[in-house]
Amino acid sequence: MKDCDELKRWQQSLVNHLYWCAISSSSGEEAVAKWTSFSNHVQNIHSHDNVLFPECLHPALDGSRPKKWLKSASTALFKLQRIVSNKYLLKGVAKLSPRHQTSAIEGFHSVILRFAPKNVVFSYRGMLCRLYLASLHFNENGNREQLTSRDGTPAYKIKYPKHKKGKHTIQPLKKKPSYAYVDNLMRVFFDEVLHEPAKFTVELQELNIPDTLCSQFHRPDKQEAVAAYVSRFSH
Known part of the structure; x- marks a missing residue:
């Protein structure tokens, strides 16, 4: 101004x-x-x-x-x-926290979008499983160590986000993500699930699935809704 x-x-x-x-x-x-x-x-x-x-x-x-x-x-x-x-x-x-920031939870939400993109509709069980996978991936990689150069200096990257309007921001470079949790899942699947699938099937069936959000609202009869709509413009 x-x-x-x-x-x-x-x-x-x-x-x-x-x-x-x-x-x-x-x-x-x-x-x-x-x-x-x-x-x-x-x-x-x-x-x-x-x-x-x-x-x-x-x-x-x-x-x-x-x-x-x-x-x-x-x-x-x-x-x-x-x-x-x-x-x-x-x-x-x-209410500002002296230690914690929202960057961690924002990073977790970003991981969720990779496993459950918003433009795809999933069932309740499908969404729950994808949230579990996102949690496993984030917990294993959320505290990755920072890369260092040959002389032991921490590595950083300069970025120029659009919202900064030409100003820069510093981003620490981290080590490559780990996918060891996938090996653990595969081991559990082949060593336990395949040998005794009934136990896991029962647990899956006993899962309490809530009603859909749209079921909480009353849907009027189509003819009554059309009649009310027409009567509004009959004058």
């Missing part, structure tokens, strides 16, 4: 500050206090009214790293304060 170009200088600092609020706080209230202090920090004000975070923890700024401080009553500061103090965002900041 017009008169807000200077906020670009603070974009990465704001992202870093959000992560720092999560990992350095012992409570949600403390995380919110640290988060809202950013509105003062960008104005070169480092003392705050909140007793949970009365002042910034960085050392005194000597001017060796000049910053483009925001001016009070400026459009850029007003827009930034509206974002930082948004009540819905503050609720989310209070």
